[in-house]
Amino acid sequence: MKKLFAVDLKRLLNNKAAILFAVGAPLLLVLLISFAVAPYFYADVRTENFSVAVLNEDEDPITQSILRGLIESRSLGGLISVEFVQSEDEGRRAVEQGAAAFIHIPAGMQDTLYNNGRSVISYYGNPKMPLEDALLFETLDSGVSLVSNAQHAINMIYHNSLDAGVDEAAASEAYNRMRIGYFSSILARSALYEDTDTTSPLGGALPIDYYAVSFLVLFVALGGLPIARMTADDSETGLIHRQLLSGHTPLMCVVSRWLAGSLFLLIQYTVLAVTLSLIAGGAAFFGHLAAMILGGILLCLFLSLGMMLAGLLSNTAAFAVRTAFLSVLALALLGGLLVPSAYMPAVVRDVSYYTPFSAALRLNIMGLFSGKAEGLYLFAGILAAYTAVLLPLILRRFQRRTQ
Amino acid sequence: MRLFWHTFKYRLKALSTGAYGIVFFLLAVAVGISPFIGLIIPDAPVPIGWIDEDDTQFSQRLLKNVQALDVVWVTLDDEDTLISNLQTGRLEGVFVIKDGFEDAIKSGEFEDTLQLLRSPYSTAAGVISESVGSEALRLWLACSSANEARLLGGDKLYESVFDDTIAGTEEPILKLSRKNAAGETGKVTPLLDAAYSSLYLLCGVASFFMLTGLAMTRKGADFSDRLMSRGFSITRFRLAAGIADTVYILPCAAVPLIAFGLAGEGRLIVPLLVMFALYVFAFGGVASMLALIRSQTALMLSISVVTIANVMFSSMLVPLPSSGLFAAAAHMLPARWLSSADLMNPLTSILGLIACAAVYNALPFLLRRKER
Numbered sequence: 001m002k003k004l005f006a007v008d009l010k011r012l013l014n015n016k017a018a019i020l021f022a023v024g025a026p027l028l029l030v031l032l033i034s035f036a037v038a039p040y041f042y043a044d045v046r047t048e049n050f051s052v053a054v055l056n057e058d059e060d061p062i063t064q065s066i067l068r069g070l071i072e073s074r075s076l077g078g079l080i081s082v083e084f085v086q087s088e089d090e091g092r093r094a095v096e097q098g099a100a101a102f103i104h105i106p107a108g109m110q111d112t113l114y115n116n117g118r119s120v121i122s123y124y125g126n127p128k129m130p131l132e133d134a135l136l137f138e139t140l141d142s143g144v145s146l147v148s149n150a151q152h153a154i155n156m157i158y159h160n161s162l163d164a165g166v167d168e169a170a171a172s173e174a175y176n177r178m179r180i181g182y183f184s185s186i187l188a189r190s191a192l193y194e195d196t197d198t199t200s201p202l203g204g205a206l207p208i209d210y211y212a213v214s215f216l217v218l219f220v221a222l223g224g225l226p227i228a229r230m231t232a233d234d235s236e237t238g239l240i241h242r243q244l245l246s247g248h249t250p251l252m253c254v255v256s257r258w259l260a261g262s263l264f265l266l267i268q269y270t271v272l273a274v275t276l277s278l279i280a281g282g283a284a285f286f287g288h289l290a291a292m293i294l295g296g297i298l299l300c301l302f303l304s305l306g307m308m309l310a311g312l313l314s315n316t317a318a319f320a321v322r323t324a325f326l327s328v329l330a331l332a333l334l335g336g337l338l339v340p341s342a343y344m345p346a347v348v349r350d351v352s353y354y355t356p357f358s359a360a361l362r363l364n365i366m367g368l369f370s371g372k373a374e375g376l377y378l379f380a381g382i383l384a385a386y387t388a389v390l391l392p393l394i395l396r397r398f399q400r401r402t403q
Numbered sequence: 404m405r406l407f408w409h410t411f412k413y414r415l416k417a418l419s420t421g422a423y424g425i426v427f428f429l430l431a432v433a434v435g436i437s438p439f440i441g442l443i444i445p446d447a448p449v450p451i452g453w454i455d456e457d458d459t460q461f462s463q464r465l466l467k468n469v470q471a472l473d474v475v476w477v478t479l480d481d482e483d484t485l486i487s488n489l490q491t492g493r494l495e496g497v498f499v500i501k502d503g504f505e506d507a508i509k510s511g512e513f514e515d516t517l518q519l520l521r522s523p524y525s526t527a528a529g530v531i532s533e534s535v536g537s538e539a540l541r542l543w544l545a546c547s548s549a550n551e552a553r554l555l556g557g558d559k560l561y562e563s564v565f566d567d568t569i570a571g572t573e574e575p576i577l578k579l580s581r582k583n584a585a586g587e588t589g590k591v592t593p594l595l596d597a598a599y600s601s602l603y604l605l606c607g608v609a610s611f612f613m614l615t616g617l618a619m620t621r622k623g624a625d626f627s628d629r630l631m632s633r634g635f636s637i638t639r640f641r642l643a644a645g646i647a648d649t650v651y652i653l654p655c656a657a658v659p660l661i662a663f664g665l666a667g668e669g670r671l672i673v674p675l676l677v678m679f680a681l682y683v684f685a686f687g688g689v690a691s692m693l694a695l696i697r698s699q700t701a702l703m704l705s706i707s708v709v710t711i712a713n714v715m716f717s718s719m720l721v722p723l724p725s726s727g728l729f730a731a732a733a734h735m736l737p738a739r740w741l742s743s744a745d746l747m748n749p750l751t752s753i754l755g756l757i758a759c760a761a762v763y764n765a766l767p768f769l770l771r772r773k774e775r
Contacts (some may be wrong), residue, residue, distance in 0.1 A: 012700050013700065014698060014699075014700065015556070015698050015701075017696070017697075018698045018700035018701045018704075019697070021700065021701040021704040021705065022700065022703075022704060025704045025705070025707070025708045026704075027428070028708075028710075029708055029711055029712060029715075030717070032712075033715055035695045037462045038546070107446070109577075113576060113577065116573075116578055118577070118578075119576070119577050120577075120578055120579075120580045120659065121577070121578070121579050121580070122580055122582050123524060123579050123580060123581050123582065124581075124582050125581065129746075137579070139512075140579055141579050142537075144575075144577055144578060145541060145578075146573075147576065147577055148575040148576045148577040149537075149540070149541055149544055149571070150544055151576045151577055152568065152571060152572050152576055153544040153547070153548040153568045154548065155576070156548055156552075156564045156567045156568045157548045157551050157552055157555075157564055160552060160560060160563050160564050160567060161552060161556055161560060161564075163554050163559045164555075164556045164559070165562070166554075166555045166556050166560070170555060171555065174554075174555060176552050176553055178548065181547075182547070184543065185513070185543075186540070193515070193517050193519050193532065194516060209523075210524065210525070210526050218711075219707075219711070222707035222710075222711065223704060223707065224706070225703040225706065226699065226700040226703040226704065227702055228615055228698075229699055233699075278418060297632065309504075316423075317699075318423075318615050318616065321421050321615050321703060321706070322423065322427065322611075322612075322615050325611055325615070325707075325710075326430065328598050333411045340526035340527070342449050342450075342525070342526050343447060343526075343527070344447055344526040345444055345447040346447055346476075349447065349450075353492070353493070357409065360522075362492055362524050365523060365524055368524070370523035371661065372490070372523065373490055373491075373492075373523035373524065374428060374487065375490070375491040375492065376488035376489050378491065
């Protein structure tokens with residue numbers, strides 16, 4: 001058995017290039033994603049400062065005050081530098097020269113609102129800067145929507161007061177006093193929550209731990225493709241028949257390949273898990289050690305069996321790799337690795353909860369980042385159950401194939 | 404040239420009659436169709452829990468308003484059950500309406516009146532906190548305005564301002580309108596969005612099809628020694644096979660391209676078809692280069708890495724910054740040119756893809772080893 005295991009492991013890590021790739025390739029990708037892509041989407045991490053051209057034709061001090069408050073707000077402060085322009089042409093030229101957007105506040109906006117009218121602020125995004133454009137528009141749109149609600153509230157004070165026979169000067173004084181208070185309150189709306197450190201200043205930005213672990217599970221899964229190839233190659237090379245003729249049982253052959261594959265994946269898992277927890281968690285480890293070890297081992301055992309099944313179901317190595325890749329893709333989609341299960345339809349979400357990658361994802365979030373999370377036995381049980389179902393299937397298929 | 408043509412025909416025939424060629428084609432079509440299914444299924448609300456420590460008229464009104472939102476689905480249960488579901492990821496978040504919520508809102512305060520307990524497995528905390536927070540602020544705005552009205556005109560005015568403010572307006576009083584360079588309101592329809600998603604998904608799958616089909620073509624298995632004896636190298640064989648694979652997978656692009664036509668962007672059909680063909684062909688060259696890797700394990704891992712890098716760094720999955728060293732380097736990926744098609748002149752994208760296809764298909768000839 002030991003000899004078989006050594007042979008199978010050597011088939012996977014047969015030279016320096018293979019070892020280097022097994023460890024280096026996913027590591028390189030994770031580092032690239034972590035430093036080049038992830039900072040733009042994760043909570044509390046911001047893009048580099050970018051400029052925005054503003055044409056403010058409304059000279060009302062309230063508009064100036066809202067604008068200043070918005071620029072200095074928690075959402076946008078430090079993120080944008082504002083360049084005030086004098087005409088639409090100048091604004092559009094600024095966008096052509098690299099500003100992320102041009103915003104046009106129409107003349108007499110406050111007067112229009114005061115007179116119960118409606119006003120539209122025009123926004124021209126820079127099509128060459130889709131990320132900055134999307135972040136800015138999302139932040140401004142939610143702010144403007146709240147300002148609209150506040151304006152409606154002030155209008156109600158003013159107009160209902162007049163209808164009720166209140167003196168015009170008093171209603172007007174209340175209107176002016178309240179709108180200043182409302183707009184500054186809206187800009188400080190994050191104070192609504194007792195605890196806001198878990199939400200991003202960019203609103204729609206995403207929590208880093210979820211996506212870090214998604215990458216971990218996905219990369220380890222795709223790192224298992226050589227196992228599918230190796231299993232498919234078994235019948236072509238005749239190695240399996242030589243092993244059986246030399247007295248090894250099919251069970252021993254299967255277990256040896258399974259464990260060798262698992263160890264191969266565990267090497268990748270360990271490198272990635274340590275790197276991700278260093279990048280995402282900083283110096284401190286917030287996870288649950290038992291969950292991390294259990295999550296890693298169970299994921300690798302399951303994946304190794306899954307890859308073997310893909311290999312056993314295929315006649316050629318190319319077909320095995322394609323089958324394995326598409327299976328990983330399907331499981332990743334269903335498990336919420338690419339699109340979080342929170343956004344799935346209710347039925348799919350319920351199914352997703354019990355899929356192997358979803359269990360691995362949660363187990364590893366708990367293991368790497370959140371020691372307080374619960375469900376260790378549930379998620380470990382789900383992964384173990386899938387592994388237990390796959391094992392006899394594979395053994396049977398292996399026996400049929402070798403016969 | 405005759406051998407090149409025969410190889411092309413042989414490969415095309417093998418793909419269109421062989422099981423895996425047909426299965427992969429159907430699968431690519433299914434992948435292309437998948438984003439359109441999202442147009443039929445409505446967006447699912449995010450599950451949240453609700454703990455009302457205040458239990459007053461205002462806190463109940465807030466719950467009613469939140470229940471009316473499309474983006475969240477509120478679960479009411481005892482605290483232990485909700486927290487347990489939160490900790491195992493069944494709920495994305497639990498909102499706690501703190502004791503004294505009504506008193507605070509009535510007196511014109513909103514600080515620390517809510518608490519959001521976030522699931523350790525949550526991805527939607529930003530969305531749900533913004534949605535529920537907006538409802539709480541609307542309540543606060545109504546209350547503050549009504550308080551002011553009471554000072555001006557007594558309880559009757561209080562009631563009327565409160566009710567009218569809570570009722571809101573059908574159309575927003577102030578709105579931000581996104582316009583394009585021509586000054587017209589930008590028209591990004593869900594169908595157009597789905598067409599782009601379909602095209603990008605297809606690109607991801609097609610690149611993998613090319614990589615596994617060509618890079619794993621080994622001498623002896625698919626390449627006859629007789630061809631080599633007639634001066635036809637395996638690199639040329641792979642080039643011919645790459646062209647055949649491109650022609651074979653090309654009809655899959657009909658799915659997103661028809662959608663572009665239906666979405667009123669028929670002008671994009673021809674440029675995108677050309678781009679898709681060049682993109683797939685460029686991956687034939689990449690596959691030929693990867694085929695030079697001798698270690699099968701390293702080859703498999705390279706295929707995974709190239710596939711992931713192509714999707715992650717090409718702005719297909721998520722928009723990426725358009726300037727800087729990283730953005731410039733990303734243009735080495737064929738997918739980056741394709742995903743820039745709506746940002747730059749289509750001709751520029753096509754020229755970029757022609758350059759990629761030419762370079763990646765020429766490199767294997769320069770890098771080839773003596774393979775006999």
